[in-house]
Amino acid sequence: MTSTTFLRPWQALTSAATATAALLVAFVLAPAALASTRATTALGSESNLIATFRTAFVSYWHTGNADFGAELRPVVDYWFRYHVAKALLAAALLAVLIALGVLSWQAFLRTSGLRAAALAASGVLSTALAVVSLAAVMANIHGMAAPFGSLLPMLFGKPNASAGPLPDTLAQIRQHLADGQNSPALDVIRSDYVKFHAVMAIEGTLVVLVLVLLSVLLWRGFTRTDRSERRPRRLLAAYGVFTPLLALTLAVIVFANATTAAHPLPGLESFFAGGW
Template identity: 45%
Template sequence: MALIAAFVVAPRTLAARTSGSGFDDEQDLAASFRRAFAGYWSSGDREFSPGLERVVDHWFHYHVAKAVIATVLLVVLVALGILLWRAFLGTTGDKTGRQAGLASAGVLVTVLALLSLAAVVANIQGAKAPFASLLPMLGTVTGTGTNTGEGILADTLDQVRQRLADSLSTDGPPPPVLDVMISDFARYHVAMVVLSGIVAVVFVGISVASLKKRAATGQSDRRTRRVLGSFGVLSAVLTLVVTVVLVANMTTAADPAPPLLALFEGGW
């Protein structure tokens, strides 16, 4: 419970201290990113402006902090899950209440472990490409072309969409800023391809090991066979889910410009 609370609360403070950015909250971060992005786009330079560098650096540290805490949480939950399932399998005699309690706790911890694994993967991905992971904060602003912050951002997003559309219809190289965006967006999805591939291999290993151990367990030990069979089937299903994620991200990484355009057209 302490680690779950730390995962929610601590990363913002840790990121502010390690990066020296000092954003008050996520709303302040988003507003700063919108202003910095508009300035970066208008500059036309590949190198991030100081304001944008400050936001991206904070976001990198934020994801690193979350990834570390989520990893520690995952280790704790896996260890706790092993203890709970062993205790459940070791319960003998007429102890239906204890068995039900251990089974329920085991299921809960298993679900939390899977959520922690997802958090680890997502935050490593965000740390690998923090600029791309910030893009959804731009939202779907529409404006009237005024000199207000929202109007400037709306004009900027219109220009981004137009340049992206133009880059898809011509063979010429995109402008430097757009090239950085496309490259970082591709890196963001390549990271997920690698991570989901590793996770898929782990799930395959768990499924094979569980089903082999189930086959070697005597027919009389029904409870052990049920638990091992459940883990084997669950891991196989999760392997399929992760494989779908892998293929989807591989497709995007191979041709990132169209999905990036879809993102700027409202697919946030």
């Protein structure tokens, strides 16, 4: 093996690691800038976003209309663009992390000693970050599908809104839900709440199916690998156990979201009681 041939895998690993670092920084810092327009630049600040949304939401509720209007519409549109940017960056990060993990484990199987230990650590870290990135992709997809619904949690938490019109507005919504009253605004709230959870259930189901297929392929690879190849077999077995466990965890989340989408009233009542 020439030195040039030896360096190529390490150059690929270095490139993948550099791309991972760059995408991590972009995922944290870039979405607000990418989503902003001249009219919504201030929304890049979390405190401004929360304050603006709360004020716009109160106005929206009291108009009684289904249309978001001139005050709330820019906030919802900004939040949609924000989730688009986040989803694209998270998807790119996921792809790079999968490549980094594959390269790390391939190199691990060809070497030994401290270098192998470093490559194993790289493979494990890449896998963990890939799972987080997958969760980010999924979260931002259903955030894109229901941007208004994904804004609703900002009505609660810090900064606490114990004064002003927001507490009275939330009390009115709780009363409407308890009494079974309907209004155009409440119908939109309910619709986006259902959509938020339904999209999560659908995309989660697709990912579970992919993970189940991957599990089958991993165990098939394990059974077809010669017993003398201990390291490859151990690696395949480790991922063969991890992947179905991940699928099972996600299946529980899918079931919870599907149940909420099918029967939204208890969830909505709990949500507006501050149970998010």
